[in-house]
Amino acid sequence: MHFMTALKAAWQQRDSLLCVGLDPDPDRFPAHLQGRPDAIFEFCRQVVDATADLVCCFKPQIAYFAARRAEDQLEALIEHIHARHPGTPVVLDAKRGDIGSTAEQYAVEAFERFKADAITVNPYMGRDSVDPYLTYPDKGVILLCRTSNPGGSDLQFLEVGGIKLYEHVARLVAQDWNASGNCGLVVGATFPAEIARVRELTGDMPLLVPGIGAQGGDIAATVAAGRTADGCGLMINSSRAILYAGKGEDFAAAARQAALDTRAAINAHR
Numbered sequence: 001m002h003f004m005t006a007l008k009a010a011w012q013q014r015d016s017l018l019c020v021g022l023d024p025d026p027d028r029f030p031a032h033l034q035g036r037p038d039a040i041f042e043f044c045r046q047v048v049d050a051t052a053d054l055v056c057c058f059k060p061q062i063a064y065f066a067a068r069r070a071e072d073q074l075e076a077l078i079e080h081i082h083a084r085h086p087g088t089p090v091v092l093d094a095k096r097g098d099i100g101s102t103a104e105q106y107a108v109e110a111f112e113r114f115k116a117d118a119i120t121v122n123p124y125m126g127r128d129s130v131d132p133y134l135t136y137p138d139k140g141v142i143l144l145c146r147t148s149n150p151g152g153s154d155l156q157f158l159e160v161g162g163i164k165l166y167e168h169v170a171r172l173v174a175q176d177w178n179a180s181g182n183c184g185l186v187v188g189a190t191f192p193a194e195i196a197r198v199r200e201l202t203g204d205m206p207l208l209v210p211g212i213g214a215q216g217g218d219i220a221a222t223v224a225a226g227r228t229a230d231g232c233g234l235m236i237n238s239s240r241a242i243l244y245a246g247k248g249e250d251f252a253a254a255a256r257q258a259a260l261d262t263r264a265a266i267n268a269h270r
């Protein structure tokens with residue numbers, strides 16, 4: 001199924017704009033999982049199974065798996081999501097960016113090896129560095145635009161021809177790169193004014209919005225700034241605040257409660 005079709009269905013069917021980010025840090029796992037060779041898979045699997053009916057997508061961050069030589073556990077996790085929670089899109093957060101021939105390999109890795117439905121990509125190297133992802137007709141390509149970190153302003157806020165660089169990226173993607181309708185943009189919840197500006201520039205394009213929860217972004221302001229006319233249009237990501245809501249054997253139940261609370265807080269402003 002096309003990423004955009006699955007995302008729209010999940011927004012409606014789960015009544016949710018919440019994206020649970022899968023950033024597994026073994027140092028923060030509950031004691032009973034410590035030392036298990038499949039601890040990363042098992043931790044994420046339990047969170048996935050406890051929250052899948054509450055999310056519009058999952059977003060595994062590849063660095064947390066690669067750093068621990070756990071790419072096989074990432075493969076198994078995405079396979080598990082597709083098998084047990086069909087229709088739940090998986091956004092592989094890899095923030096790739098390289099020349100076309102190398103990007104082709106990254107696209108194979110994301111879409112054919114890991115079987116992700118969408119990937120985050122850095123637009124800095126320009127159109128030909130993004131084309132290899134765009135050629136997969138059913139996959140989503142989510143480009144960094146206005147990132148949630150304070151240093152994002154170093155480059156993204158530079159003036160280019162009378163507008164800010166992030167505005168140029170939003171316009172370029174909406175008017176040119178999105179010819180097949182499979183692009184999205186990343187805009188941090190820590191910058192609601194810029195979410196509103198990106199929404200203005202991009203129509204109904206889906207926005208991946210990290211930065212609520214651990215980074216302190218304001219849910220009400222995020223939803224007000226970014227929702228589309230039909231109250232959708234957003235994948236609002238929370239990772240640590242949900243994954244580590246509990247510390248003990250009941251961590252998955254604690255994650256579910258945190259996801260329920262976060263979804264309700266988001267829906268209160270739709």
Ligand SMILES: O=C(O)c1cc(=O)[nH]c(=O)n1[C@@H]1O[C@H](COP(=O)(O)O)[C@@H](O)[C@H]1O
Binds near residue numbers: 021061095147186240
């Ligand atoms: O592309 C992203 O997902 C992303 C972009 C951005 O601007 N800021 C940002 O925090 N992220 C990711 O979103 C997640 C945020 O995690 P928490 O702060 O724990 O909710 C991490 O996986 C980040 O890598």
